[in-house]
Amino acid sequence: VKPAEKARKIYDERGLFLFVPPTGARLWRMRYQIGGREELLALGEWPHTSLKRARERRDEAHRLLADGIDPAAKKKAERQAVADTFAALAKEYLDTKRSSLKPKTMSKAHWLLDDWLNKYVGKVPLRQLTAADILSVCRRIEAKGKYETAHRARALASRVMRYGVITGRVDRDPCADLRGALTPVK
Numbered sequence: 128v129k130p131a132e133k134a135r136k137i138y139d140e141r142g143l144f145l146f147v148p149p150t151g152a153r154l155w156r157m158r159y160q161i162g163g164r165e166e167l168l169a170l171g172e173w174p175h176t177s178l179k180r181a182r183e184r185r186d187e188a189h190r191l192l193a194d195g196i197d198p199a200a201k202k203k204a205e206r207q208a209v210a211d212t213f214a215a216l217a218k219e220y221l222d223t224k225r226s227s228l229k230p231k232t233m234s235k236a237h238w239l240l241d242d243w244l245n246k247y248v249g250k251v252p253l254r255q256l257t258a259a260d261i262l263s264v265c266r267r268i269e270a271k272g273k274y275e276t277a278h279r280a281r282a283l284a285s286r287v288m289r290y291g292v293i294t295g296r297v298d299r300d301p302c303a304d305l306r307g308a309l310t311p312v313k
Contacts, residue, residue, distance in 0.1 A: 128153060143185045145173065155181040157188055161197050168199050211296055213256055213287070214240075214249030220290040239280050243268060248284075253297045256288070258304040265309055275312045281305055 128137060130151040137145040146154045155170035170176060170184045188198040217240050225233065240249075247264045248256060261284050268277040285302035292300055 139178070139182070141185060141189065143170070143181060155184075157185050159188065159192060159198070161192065166197070166199055168202070211253050212249060213251050213253060213284075214245045216253060216291050216296065217245065217249075217283075217287045220287045223290070235279075236283060239276070239283050243276075243280050244284055253288075253291055256297075256301060258301040261302050262305055262308060265305070269310055274310050277309050278312060281309060 128135075128145065128147050130147055130149050132149060134146065134148045136156075137147065139145070142158045144156055144158070146156045148154075153173040155173060155176055157168045157170055159166055159168065168188055170181045170188075173181075176184075191198045191201060221233065221236055221240075228236070243264055247267070248260050251260060261281060264284075265277040265281050268280055281302055285300055285305075288297060288300040288302055291297040
């Protein structure tokens with residue numbers, strides 16, 4: 128299928144079609160109705176997604192529709208769940224601070240995240256992250272005799288979670304409950 132001046136749709140069956148815009152991409156789409164509205168669901172790009180795989184995805188979407196679930200809303204919710212992890216929020220936070228922090232400070236923050244925080248709580252969804260989770264990471268650091276590093280890890284986790292509060296992803300910073308819980312630095 129070659130691209131033309133105008134976008135083309137090559138229909139298969141049960142709402143599945145191949146959309147070919149003038150740019151030359153070949154995109155699998157599915158048209159369906161839910162709640163009286165017509166919706167469109169992206170199923171992948173050809174050749175990465177074969178016709179067989181596109182049909183399987185279409186059939187799965189039809190099963191969800193039969194159960195009263197909007198497949199596009201489900202897909203969006205799954206993407207949002209992946210984006211709302213501690214590691215994703217920490218990366219976004221550091222990206223916003225990149226211009227205001229010195230390179231050495233950024234490298235320390237990346238070290239704390241990569242070696243400690245993301246290793247243990249990076250995949251935890253933000254709304255499920257508790258003070259006990261952060262405390263367990265800080266206790267691991269303290270067990271190695273690195274008391275100041277534990278305090279810095281707690282402070283960085285707190286800044287990340289406060290950024291989550293500001294952006295509306297969490298209701299509160301659980302790290303605030305850890306004040307005084309760590310061994311003092313001598």
